[in-house]
Amino acid sequence: MGKVYLVGAGPGDPGLITVKGLKCIQEADVILYDRLINKELLSHAKEDAELIYCGKLPDYHLMKQETINHFLLKHAKRGKVVTRLKGGDPFVYGRGGEEALALAKHGIDFEVVPGITSGIAAPAYAGIPVTHREYSSTFAFVTGHRREGKEDDLRWESLAKGIDTLAIYMGVGNLPYICGQLLKNGRDASTPVALIHWGTVDEQQTVTGTLETIVDIVKRNEIKNPSMIIVGEVVRLREKISWFEQMKHQEDEFQPTVAF
Incomplete structure (x- = not known):
């Protein structure tokens, strides 16, 4: 089994990412990221890291929450280090709680890395x-x-x-x-x-x-x-x-x- 990090990327200024959040980006094999994160943060990912866009627009979801949960589980079960990168804080209107429940239900190891909301x-x-x-x-x-x-x-x-x-x-x-x-x-x-x-x-x-x-x-x-x-x-x-x-x-x- 791999591990999933639910990471808050902060409000937009890339300088407001936490030290631990940045480390999770740097070490990830797979990064699932949202629309509101600053794309500069992705430049810190490994060259061979797989980047998956999960962007959501008002009144339009490019990727449904169930699909995101599926990707988190799939890659973690393959032994990958997965970083779920969200704008702001993952537990403040970020659906991080829903993703954490899905991971816990399937016995996937995970950590929550708070971000500045x-x-x-x-x-x-x-x-x-x-x-x-x-x-x-x-x-x-x-x-x-x-x-x-x-x-x-x-x-x-x-x-x-x-x-x-x-x-x-x-x-x-x-x-x-x-x-x-x-x-x-x-x-x-x-x-x-x-x-x-x-x-x-x-x-x-x-x-x-x-x-x-x-x-x-x-x-x-x-x-x-x-x-x-x-x-x-x-x-x-x-x-x-x-x-x-x-x-x-x-x-x-x-x-x-x-x-x-």
Whole structure:
């Protein structure tokens, strides 16, 4: 029997991979990777490593979860070292739990290698701490996308009134509904909201507004997935500590000019 590593590749910036995660890439015989990982990480794989793309788009799955499980089992049973490379953290909306259960059921040796999840990293790169002594002592990870055919069972009143900061994954398409539910269940219309598109990489784009205005702002700026939605007073801190955009601006200013 081989072994499977369920590895979190982090939120996008290749420098945010963990030391152990990088080692798993370097030593793997087979790598199954998702759409949202930074492809630069694959350059660390062995020359003869087999790379298998398992990418999933919103509303379209290139490879079904059952097929991914099958590949993990097949290669591990052939004695291979298999790295399952996922964006963010494998156990935060990454279906890592489902894959771990499948491996355990068939007696396959595996390890989970946590990664930095975008619910913390994307707002951090946008200058938004998810907790702050003066603004937020509680935060929650929330899925903004329901499984097909499943009713909305989120406790919106608890989220609206009981949690200071919400980090909402996969919610751009349902943003009007999300804002409506929070307002309906008692969250103030002036509550700040940020959407961070492609957080932690050069293409990062952040827009801010309130629960009352953010839907129009997102539509006007054509913000799409992948984006994190952050709801809470901590969004106000972005005005003072948006370090990533400032750093990129400074780098652009100091780019040498080439004359021909």
